[in-house]
Amino acid sequence: MPLLLVSVVNDREARQAMTAGADWIDIKQPARGSLGMADADAICTAVQAIAGERPVSIALGELVKWNDTAALEPQQFAGVARVKVGLAGTAPGGKWQPEWRDRWLSLCESLPAGVEPVAVHYADWLLCDAPSFDELLSAALTAGCSSMLIDTYYKSGRSLVHHYTTSELTELVRRAHQSGLEFVAAGSLRFEHLPTVIAAGADIVAVRGAACLTDDRTSPLCAERVEELKKFLAYEPLSDSR
Numbered sequence: 466m467p468l469l470l471v472s473v474v475n476d477r478e479a480r481q482a483m484t485a486g487a488d489w490i491d492i493k494q495p496a497r498g499s500l501g502m503a504d505a506d507a508i509c510t511a512v513q514a515i516a517g518e519r520p521v522s523i524a525l526g527e528l529v530k531w532n533d534t535a536a537l538e539p540q541q542f543a544g545v546a547r548v549k550v551g552l553a554g555t556a557p558g559g560k561w562q563p564e565w566r567d568r569w570l571s572l573c574e575s576l577p578a579g580v581e582p583v584a585v586h587y588a589d590w591l592l593c594d595a596p597s598f599d600e601l602l603s604a605a606l607t608a609g610c611s612s613m614l615i616d617t618y619y620k621s622g623r624s625l626v627h628h629y630t631t632s633e634l635t636e637l638v639r640r641a642h643q644s645g646l647e648f649v650a651a652g653s654l655r656f657e658h659l660p661t662v663i664a665a666g667a668d669i670v671a672v673r674g675a676a677c678l679t680d681d682r683t684s685p686l687c688a689e690r691v692e693e694l695k696k697f698l699a700y701e702p703l704s705d706s707r
């Protein structure tokens with residue numbers, strides 16, 4: 466059964482998500498975009514609240530907006546296992562095309578020891594000028610990533626399963642696994658999409674909107690919804706071996 470990753474904006478939501486059963490805690494500021502970065506103090510207090518009880522990832526925004534002055538100090542990565550940077554606007558007609566790969570790899574190399582980059586492929590890559598799955602997979606292997614996330618850049622109602630069919634998703638999971646990468650599925654996923662991503666073989670299901678009070682991902686986290694998501698993912702049908 467896939468693990469549940471829940472994105473939170475602060476320490477209060479981090480505690481709520483853990484109590485409600487989230488396996489991974491992801492810290493971000495959804496009002497700043499798909500992979501919007503939270504303020505450094507919000508990251509710090511959330512990591513303190515998590516206190517090592519769950520693995521933690523943080524979102525660092527988009528590579529095209531990244532600059533070194535926005536970087537966190539090495540000590541601010543304490544307690545963080547993985548970081549995510551989006552690649553919208555980098556290819557094929559994007560700002561740094563074709564340099565996105567070198568720039569992303571160099572950001573990955575600059576991470577403190579013990580902090581791993583997550584290779585993020587946007588399912589709506591054609592709409593947001595991001596690299597294809599193949600390009601990302603190749604870069605992920607060069608960077609030594611152990612996981613790949615598929616998310617959506619635009620949060621306007623179309624989810625991951627609108628961009629990839631079940632068989633396409635299954636093939637992407639197979640290829641990630643074949644390369645030794647864990648597969649994290651995200652992108653405006655709702656309850657009704659979970660059977661598809663489970664069937665495709667995702668290792669982790671990552672949500673923000675579906676875990677909020679309303680489906681608006683900028684609304685507050687709702688502990689009951691996190692509990693329901695966890696229950697759904699933990700459900701294992703009885704085998705039909707009567």
Ligand SMILES: O=C[C@H](O)COP(=O)(O)O
Pocket residue numbers: 472491616617620651652653654671672673674675682
């Ligand atoms: O890491 C995953 C994202 O936070 C997913 O957000 P979303 O469910 O609102 O698309």
